[in-house]
Amino acid sequence: MNKKKETAMFKQPVSSSDFDRNFRSEVMKHPDASGLSACFGCGTCTAGCPIHEVFPEYDPRKLAKMVKLGMRKQVLSSPYIWYCATCHNCEQHCPQNVKFFNVLNVLKNMAAKEGYAPSCWIQQTEQVAKTGIVFSTEEKWVKKREELLLPSLKLEGKDAKKIIEFGGVNKIKLKVNFE
Amino acid sequence: MNKYALFLGCTTPTKVPQYELASRWVCKYFGIELIDIKDFICCGINQVNLSIEAGLLMASMNLALAEAKELDILTLCAACTGALAEAIERLKDDTTKNRVNEKLGEFGLEYKGRTKVKHISRVLYEDVGIERIKEEVKKDLSGFCVAPHYGCHYLKPKSAFEGFEEPDNPRSLHQLISAIGAQPVNYEALDLCCGGKVFPVSEDLADSLVQKKLDSLKNKRIDAMVLQCQTCYLMYSDRQKEINKKSGKQYNLPIILYPQLLGVALGADPVKNLGFNLHTVSVDKVLEKIA
Numbered sequence: 323m324n325k326k327k328e329t330a331m332f333k334q335p336v337s338s339s340d341f342d343r344n345f346r347s348e349v350m351k352h353p354d355a356s357g358l359s360a361c362f363g364c365g366t367c368t369a370g371c372p373i374h375e376v377f378p379e380y381d382p383r384k385l386a387k388m389v390k391l392g393m394r395k396q397v398l399s400s401p402y403i404w405y406c407a408t409c410h411n412c413e414q415h416c417p418q419n420v421k422f423f424n425v426l427n428v429l430k431n432m433a434a435k436e437g438y439a440p441s442c443w444i445q446q447t448e449q450v451a452k453t454g455i456v457f458s459t460e461e462k463w464v465k466k467r468e469e470l471l472l473p474s475l476k477l478e479g480k481d482a483k484k485i486i487e488f489g490g491v492n493k494i495k496l497k498v499n500f501e
Numbered sequence: 502m503n504k505y506a507l508f509l510g511c512t513t514p515t516k517v518p519q520y521e522l523a524s525r526w527v528c529k530y531f532g533i534e535l536i537d538i539k540d541f542i543c544c545g546i547n548q549v550n551l552s553i554e555a556g557l558l559m560a561s562m563n564l565a566l567a568e569a570k571e572l573d574i575l576t577l578c579a580a581c582t583g584a585l586a587e588a589i590e591r592l593k594d595d596t597t598k599n600r601v602n603e604k605l606g607e608f609g610l611e612y613k614g615r616t617k618v619k620h621i622s623r624v625l626y627e628d629v630g631i632e633r634i635k636e637e638v639k640k641d642l643s644g645f646c647v648a649p650h651y652g653c654h655y656l657k658p659k660s661a662f663e664g665f666e667e668p669d670n671p672r673s674l675h676q677l678i679s680a681i682g683a684q685p686v687n688y689e690a691l692d693l694c695c696g697g698k699v700f701p702v703s704e705d706l707a708d709s710l711v712q713k714k715l716d717s718l719k720n721k722r723i724d725a726m727v728l729q730c731q732t733c734y735l736m737y738s739d740r741q742k743e744i745n746k747k748s749g750k751q752y753n754l755p756i757i758l759y760p761q762l763l764g765v766a767l768g769a770d771p772v773k774n775l776g777f778n779l780h781t782v783s784v785d786k787v788l789e790k791i792a
Binding site for chain 1: 525542543654709710
């Protein structure tokens with residue numbers, strides 16, 4: 323993570339003529355993000371965000387505003403949208419019941435489709451398609467389970483692979499140099 | 502007798518087997534039968550990052566597998582609990598359910614909406630009950646002070662848990678700790694997230710959250726942190742060791758899982774039944790005091 327580089331990226335002014343007027347409706351037409359239309363920008367989400375507290379550049383309110391303005395490229399190519407710790411604090415206190423955790427997932431899904439996603443999530447999904455879980459089979463823990471008399475795991479990814487494909491994850495092709 | 506399908510998740514059975522060991526032991530003690538379903542797959546919580554639909558399908562497949570055996574699910578991981586509970590909430594919508602079932606049909610599965618999900622602590626709290634736990638305590642744990650850590654997905658999103666807890670003021674783990682005679686200590690950063698879900702993306706951010714929690718506990722008179730999720734466990738335990746190296750500070754806070762502490766109170770063997778020998782941050786002081 324190169325915090326300095328990202329900071330610079332966010333400080334570059336973007337001309338309103340570069341805004342994509344359709345972006346807002348493109349995001350909000352997804353049922354998981356439709357609630358964003360009710361956001362009046364109070365910033366309660368940001369105030370309760372643990373990531374914002376340790377890294378102030380990460381700011382849910384700012385991201386919400388950027389979506390509404392139509393800053394398509396800046397939002398979808400931003401590493402920031404992947405920094406959510408998934409704690410749900412933002413929605414827990416939102417006076418407008420915006421489920422920003424879900425909004426972020428919609429943004430992440432859109433970003434991934436366009437090739438912007440951290441490789442860790444792609445790799446993890448590939449792993450699930452092999453063993454059904456996010457880890458590979460390692461002698462170390464397989465043996466430990468035997469020693470502890472715990473039942474063996476199936477570690478078969480056939481069904482997981484198929485169900486993941488139904489969800490379209492296999493179609494994601496990453497652009498180089500993201501991250 | 503209560504019977505549940507045991508949903509192990511990915512991390513507990515591979516990285517934190519002591520949690521599984523202790524959980525199986527305490528469930529057996531209270532007559533809760535756990536059924537292993539070999540076909541369970543990852544709950545899908547991280548796949549949501551790339552495709553909300555893929556995550557939902559994965560969770561739904563697990564729900565359908567348990568439902569085929571007419572069982573509710575007992576989880577160990579807070580995140581699996583959240584992912585499965587959230588899927589149940591989504592599947593209440595018939596359009597969503599039909600769409601999902603169309604895909605599950607390819608595996609000979611269907612989710613009708615009967616299977617529910619409960620975290621092991623909720624099962625202990627609701628099915629076994631505080632009074633019964635109190636009656637069974639064999640070891641005096643008075644004077645053993647612990648910081649509870651709930652795990653975000655054990656509580657949130659609130660709508661997925663049918664009013665089980667108030668996320669801003671959770672009580673169940675506090676009461677489970679008190680029930681066995683130990684003392685839950687309140688602290689400012691009680692609701693601070695462990696950072697486990699951002700760790701694969703940014704170690705720095707995740708470690709900052711871990712360190713913040715450890716700092717908030719530094720001057721408290723506590724013997725251990727007690728938690729109920731293996732990912733939270735790995736963050737506060739294994740990352741604690743890394744943070745010690747990186748920061749030059751020495752946080753020597755023992756991290757234990759609630760079923761381990763409960764097991765001790767019920768008279769289980771700390772090593773053989775509860776895996777106290779499998780910890781990365783030393784729990785010797787804990788054992789000296791209570792075992």
